[in-house]
Amino acid sequence: xxxxxxxxxxxxxxxxxxxxxxxxxxxxxxxxxxxxxxxxxxxxxxxxxxxxxxxxxxxxxxxxxxxxxxxxxxxxxxxxxxxxxxxxxxxxxxxxxxxxxxxxxxxxxxxxxxxxxxxxxxxxxxxxxxxxxxxxxxxxxxxxxxxxxxxxxxxxxxxxxxxxxxxxxxxxxxxxxxxxxxxxxxxxxxxxxxxxxxxxxxxxxxxxxxxxxxxxxxxxxxxxxxxxxxxxxxxxxxxxxxxxxxxxxxxxxxxxxxxxxxxxxxxxxxxxxxxxxxxxxxxxxxxxxxxxxxxxxxxxxxxxxxxxxxxxxxxxxxxxxxxxxxxxxxxxxxxxxxxxxxxxxxxxxxxxxxxxxxxxxxxxxxxxxxxxxxxxxxxxxxxxxxxxxxxxxxxxxxxxxxxxxxxxxxxxxxxxxxxxxxxxxxxxxxxxxx
Numbered sequence: 001x002x003x004x005x006x007x008x009x010x011x012x013x014x015x016x017x018x019x020x021x022x023x024x025x026x027x028x029x030x031x032x033x034x035x036x037x038x039x040x041x042x043x044x045x046x047x048x049x050x051x052x053x054x055x056x057x058x059x060x061x062x063x064x065x066x067x068x069x070x071x072x073x074x075x076x077x078x079x080x081x082x083x084x085x086x087x088x089x090x091x092x093x094x095x096x097x098x099x100x101x102x103x104x105x106x107x108x109x110x111x112x113x114x115x116x117x118x119x120x121x122x123x124x125x126x127x128x129x130x131x132x133x134x135x136x137x138x139x140x141x142x143x144x145x146x147x148x149x150x151x152x153x154x155x156x157x158x159x160x161x162x163x164x165x166x167x168x169x170x171x172x173x174x175x176x177x178x179x180x181x182x183x184x185x186x187x188x189x190x191x192x193x194x195x196x197x198x199x200x201x202x203x204x205x206x207x208x209x210x211x212x213x214x215x216x217x218x219x220x221x222x223x224x225x226x227x228x229x230x231x232x233x234x235x236x237x238x239x240x241x242x243x244x245x246x247x248x249x250x251x252x253x254x255x256x257x258x259x260x261x262x263x264x265x266x267x268x269x270x271x272x273x274x275x276x277x278x279x280x281x282x283x284x285x286x287x288x289x290x291x292x293x294x295x296x297x298x299x300x301x302x303x304x305x306x307x308x309x310x311x312x313x314x315x316x317x318x319x320x321x322x323x324x325x326x327x328x329x330x331x332x333x334x335x336x337x338x339x340x341x342x343x344x345x346x347x348x349x350x351x352x353x354x355x356x357x358x359x360x361x362x363x364x365x366x367x368x369x370x371x372x373x374x375x376x377x378x379x380x381x382x383x384x385x386x387x388x389x390x391x392x393x394x395x396x397x398x399x400x401x402x403x404x405x406x407x408x409x410x411x412x413x414x415x416x417x418x419x420x421x422x423x424x425x426x427x428x429x430x431x432x433x434x
Contacts, residue, residue, distance in 0.1 A: 049369060049372075050367075050368060050369050051368050052368070053227060053228050053229030053230075053368070053372070054228070054229035054230075054231070054360075054372040054375050054376060055229050055230055056229075056230070056231045056232070056376075056379065057231075057232045057233075058231070058232065058233045058234065058383075059234055060077050060081075060234040060235070060236060060353070061073040061074040061076070061077035061078075063233060063264070063383050063386050063387070063390075064235075064236075064264075064383065064386040064387040064388075064389070064390040064391070065077050065080065065387075065390060066265070066267075077236070077390075080236065080390065080391065081236050081352070081353075084236065084352070084391075084393070085393045086238075086352065086393065086394065086425065087393040087394035087395060087396060088394070088396040089238050089240075089394045089396070089425060090238070090240055090394075090396075090415075090418060091205075091418045091422030091423055091424050092118075092238065092239070092348060092351035092352070092422075092423055092424065092425050093117050093118055093203065093205070093239075093348055093351075093422060093423050094239065094240075094325075094326035094327075094414075094417035094418055094422065095203060095204040095205060095206075095208075095326075095417050095418070095419060095422070096202075096203065096204075096295070096325030096326045096327050096328075096417055097193075097200045097201070097202055097203075097210070097213070097214050097324075097325055097327060097328055098116065098117065098200065098201055098203060098327040098328075098345065098346075098347040098348075099198060099199075099200060099327065099328070099345035099346075099347050099357060100114065100116070100121075100123055100133065100192070100199045100200065100201050100347070101114075101123060101198075101199045102197060102198055102199070102230070102359065103131075103194060103197045103198060103199060104197070106123060106124075106125045106131060106199065107125065108125050108126075108127060108129055109124075109125065109126075109127060109151040110124065110125055110151070111123070111124035111125075111145070111146055111149050111150070111151055111156060112124070112146060113136055113144060113145075113146025113147050114146070115349065116201075116347050116348065116349055116355075117201075117203050117347070117348055118348075118350075118351075118423060119135070119203075120135065120136040120137060120144070120146075121133055121134070121135065121136050121146070121190065121201075122134050122135070122136045122144070122145040122146035122149060122156060123146070123199065124146075124149070124151050124156050124167065125151070126151060126153060126154030126155070126167055127151065127153055127154065128153075128154055130154065130167070130194075131192060131194050131199045132154070132156070132167025132168065132189065132192065133189070133190040133192045133199075133201055134156060134165060134167060134170050134187050134188065134189050134190065135170070135187045135188045135190075137187075138158045138160065138161075138163060138165075138187070139184075139185065139186070139187060140158065140160070140161060140163055140185075141160060141161070143158050143159060143160035143161075145158055145159070145165070145187075147159070152164055154166065154167050154168065155167060155173055155174075161175075161176070161177075162174075162175075162176040162177075163175050163176075163185075165186070165187050166189075167189065168189060169186070169189050170186045170187040170188055170189035171185070171186045172185035172186055190202065190203075191209065191210055193213060193214065195213075195214060195216050195217075195221075196214070196215075196216070196217045196220050196221075196343060197220060197227065197359075198214075198343065198345075198359075200214050200328075204419070205419050205420075205421040205422045205423065206419050206420065206421055211295075212292075212295050212324075212325070214324060214325075214328055215322060215324055215328075215330045217330065217341060217343075217361075219341070219361070219363075220341070220361050224363065225339075225340050225341060225361035225362055225363055226361060226362065226364070227359070227360075227361055228340075228360040228361065228362050228366075228368060228371040228372065228375065229359070229360055229371070229372060229375055230357060230358060230359040230360065230375075231357070231358050231375060231376075231378075231379040231382075232355065232356065232357045232358075233355075233356045233357075233379075233382065233383070233386060234349075234353065234354070234355055234356075235346075235353070235354040235355075235356055235386055235389050235390065236352060236353060236389070236390045237352060237354060237389035237390065237392070238351075238352055238394050239326060239327075239346060239348050239354055240326075240394070240411075240414055241389055241392065241394060242346055242354060242356065242385075242389060243323065243326060243346070243410075243414060244407060244410055244411070244414075245385060246286055246297060246299050246321065246323050246329070246410065247286045247297070247406040247407055247409065247410035248404075248406070248407055249284045249285075249286065249406060250403060250404065252282040252284060253282060254270075255270075255384050255385065255388070256280055256282065256381050256384065257275060257279050257280050257281075257282075258270060258271070258274040258275055258278075258279070258280070259274060259277065259278040259279070259280065259305070260280075260377050260380045260381065262274040263380075264380055264383035264384050264386075264387065265387070266384060266387050266388075269384065276308075277307070277308065278305065278306065278307045278308070279305070279306050280303060280304075280305055281303065281304050281305070281306060282301065282302070282303055283301070283302045284299065284300065284301045284302075285299070285300045286298065286299045286300075286406055286410070288409065288410075288413040294416065295324065295325050295416070295417075296322050296323065296324050296325075297322075297323035297410065297413055298320070298321070298322060298323070299319075299320070299321040299323065300319070300320050300321075301318075301319040301320075301321070302316070302317070302318050302319075303315075303316065303317040303318075303319075304316050304317075314335075314336040314337075316335065316336065317333060317335050318333065318334050318335070319331055319332065319333040320332050320333075321344075325417065326346075326414065326417045327345055327346050327347060328343075328344070328345055329342075329344035329345075330343065330344075331343075331344055335366075335374075337365060337366050337367075337370060338362060338363040338364075338365035338366035339362070339363050339366075340360060340361050340362030340363055340366060340371070340374075341360075341361050341362075342358050342359070342360055342375075342378065343357075343358070343359040343360075343361070344356075344357070344358050345357050351423070351425045352425070356382070358375065358378060358379070358382070360374065360375045362374075
């Protein structure tokens with residue numbers, strides 16, 4: 001006998017079918033959520049790739065060293081630092097302006113500790129938005145003001161006993177438990193300026209006040225060029241070895257000629273096979289400027305890429321660089337898609353340990369992904385130099401041919417940044433003492 005509709009609705013099937021439909025709906029929701037997670041991850045990665053700046057830091061052991069006998073790269077780097085033949089090197093800390101932080105790394109009322117140029121420093125931003133740099137150690141009992149110190153107005157308060165020091169001149173402004181402040185209660189306040197979205201410090205072994213200032217890049221100040229990222233590398237070398245590259249034009253045609261896809265390991269990137277496939281072609285000129293700009297070296301560089309001997313269109317790259325003192329280079333460039341600037345800086349962390357940073361700013365016509373490619377490609381070329389620098393020794397009297405004469409001219413120009421009391425390196429018991 002056939003079931004009536006009313007009887008069917010109260011049967012097992014009448015109960016099971018709605019339950020099954022609900023289960024399918026719930027399952028679809030879970031599947032949708034499960035699919036959304038990887039899709040969201042992919043979309044986030046694409047967003048970062050196309051629209052966010054490239055920010056890359058390389059530690060000392062990550063670049064320029066080759067693992068030996070299954071030892072870690074960190075052990076290899078430390079061993080080379082210990083045994084590296086230094087040569088008769090110039091003073092280790094030249095006089096001039098040096099990069100400390102990018103502006104966005106130091107918020108209002110923020111304080112950071114940093115060790116550069118053989119000095120221990122506290123860098124803070126007062127409530128007025130001005131950045132200040134003072135010696136890190138409190139003259140009272142030696143507490144580190146950069147570790148736990150508090151910003152009070154435009155002053156920095158010691159975390160140990162609460163002594164307060166002015167950022168502008170280092171003078172003690174308050175001792176919480178004493179009415180009398182000794183006249184000698186002060187810490188050194190370092191000359192610093194903030195421009196180009198960067199905080200710079202002035203270092204001079206004789207204590208001389210700044211005789212020039214870093215270039216002011218108008219396109220950064222007015223927003224014509226926007227921030228596209230940075231790369232940072234730690235290098236085991238004397239600072240002059242790195243700066244000398246600007247005048248060493250001959251190395252461009254050898255070290256930097258093979259295409260960037262050949263990598264940064266010189267055991268393979270210098271293979272003749274790569275040059276048959278593709279080649280970077282460079283033309284460069286370097287000269288020191290005079291008079292009020294005698295602290296500036298000027299470089300002009302052009303680049304094209306050829307594949308199997310044919311010049312690839314739109315790979316032309318024109319660069320003019322102002323090597324401003326021993327620690328800063330302002331490299332303006334223009335290409336077929338727009339223009340911009342690399343802010344290059346090198347700051348000595350220790351006598352033979354340098355922090356090299358490249359920040360990129362570009363016009364709106366340059367897509368972010370392309371700007372990131374420019375920055376990454378520049379980093380790959382730099383890492384070939386780093387493999388050389390990490391292992392080379394400084395030759396005070398190099399054997400030069402006629403085509404190398406710019407190197408000698410560069411050394412004469414660079415010598416102006418050393419003075420009578422510029423710190424020198426001495427070797428004692430296989431340790432580096434300066």
